[in-house]
Amino acid sequence: MELGLLFLGTSAAVPTPARGLPGLAVIHRGRAILLDAGEGTQAALTRYGLSPLRVEALLVTHLHGDHLFGVPGLLQSMAMAGRRGLLVAAGPPGLRRFLEEAAIATRWLPPYPVEVHELVPGEVLVLPSGWRVEAYPACHTVPGLVYRLVEPPRKPRVDLEAARRLGVSGPLLGRLQRGEPVVTADGRLVRPEEVVRPRPRAVIVYTGDTAPCGSVVEAARGATVLIHDATFTSDMEEEAHEQGHSTAADAARAAGEAGAGLLVLTHFSARYRDPGPLLREARRIFPRVVAAEDGLRVVVRL
């Protein structure tokens, strides 16, 4: 798929027989950005056929064990798979020390470069692939980040009708696409904006763990896909918010306020064997919603 999501783990706090701990891959043109890596992520990559060599970046939302404890093993499995290329690892402050201490305990360092970024809300990271990672604050019990991922700029589309009308064809079109003005055979100056049309860029927003929060809506503004904490149903609202989590209804309200294209619910408490109740309560508020499950692939189209 050109751009898609692969859910590696969709459980909260503890794994269940059906759901692993949090992990999500954003796959684009053969490369992947991993969002969180709970224990079991390296095994989930194998199970769902995503090579660890394809992971260009690993973004951790917050340093809770269920989102973090798969990271050291994932780094090792990347080495076992023969990785030599750069890995970008980002997360809240404390990530670097956690990785260093795992290296000290095991006397093992990755045989490939790892670039660690400790991010605070408001910071932006541009990955080697051109994906833009924007960090927003989550509302959780420890410092957490909501990630807004913006697709790299795409080659603009040529408006063939406009081109024909203006008498532009052949190599001139390529130069217009690259942003250069051209002069046609009959001496007319044509500017790029007369012929080429920018393509919209996909925006993927992943909340990690969060209670309902203005900054989540801000992060999710106009998102193509919003993947949101939906740990509980609304009858558990008080408990959810106390623990820094959202209900499915909270997630749906955030998607509605942000004008998201699609909402994916995830991070389900082990009390829900069937995500039906979560999905139904969200759908009453925001109709374009699906419930994640381990191994689910979502093709993203604008």
Add this chain to the structure above:
Amino acid sequence: MELGLLFLGTSAAVPTPARGLPGLAVIHRGRAILLDAGEGTQAALTRYGLSPLRVEALLVTHLHGDHLFGVPGLLQSMAMAGRRGLLVAAGPPGLRRFLEEAAIATRWLPPYPVEVHELVPGEVLVLPSGWRVEAYPACHTVPGLVYRLVEPPRKPRVDLEAARRLGVSGPLLGRLQRGEPVVTADGRLVRPEEVVRPRPRAVIVYTGDTAPCGSVVEAARGATVLIHDATFTSDMEEEAHEQGHSTAADAARAAGEAGAGLLVLTHFSARYRDPGPLLREARRIFPRVVAAEDGLRVVVRL
């Protein structure tokens, strides 16, 4: 089962679709001693129906990721399961710092007492259940321990024939079993050793990762069951030894020299989908051998 083994993970270095990372439970009278906890151990406990509340001790052989990275998540799943009782955690020096750093990163401490013991070869730990844990040196690339676990002393058996001959019966038998001399109705002094017979104690030896090594044979002397690193077949002997591992033939030779009752091969390289070749090469040297697989239960009888 009165005494048994449950294999939670039998792979080396990386998990495969069929095998998880190292983990082994010695289950005795409803309590369990865990030997190593690679990533995925908490999920394996659920899969194979062993409650984390039954684990009295967690013994780590060495601080390599594939044997260690399941520990922090396991501690959390014990808390989620409502644990309040003491957990004994033991391993080579460095284990305490690793656990402390995981606690610092995640801002989380177990809500139950954890007693951490950093062991060096030669040290002995007696668990609350009475199991004796003896630490021997492994021959690996980092400091590693071979654990020799000795069953708690068992109530001795009464030799009913001898008792009848000496005229001992009723409550006197109980006193003899408790180690007290008694005087019979006809005035005869009977010492415990005349009537009660000590029961043999099971000895379970687990090597963790090791190359062939005199101290492993010493640790395994007379073991009821020896669970031994068998990462490769003999055609890979040089690579095995260089990496601090054993071939299946090495494991069989150690079992033979030690006079072990049963040999269980484990820690298989991902290159072996079928452990048949490993088993066959060991069986030629030591016939009482089985190959572990995830979920395998071995009932231990003396």
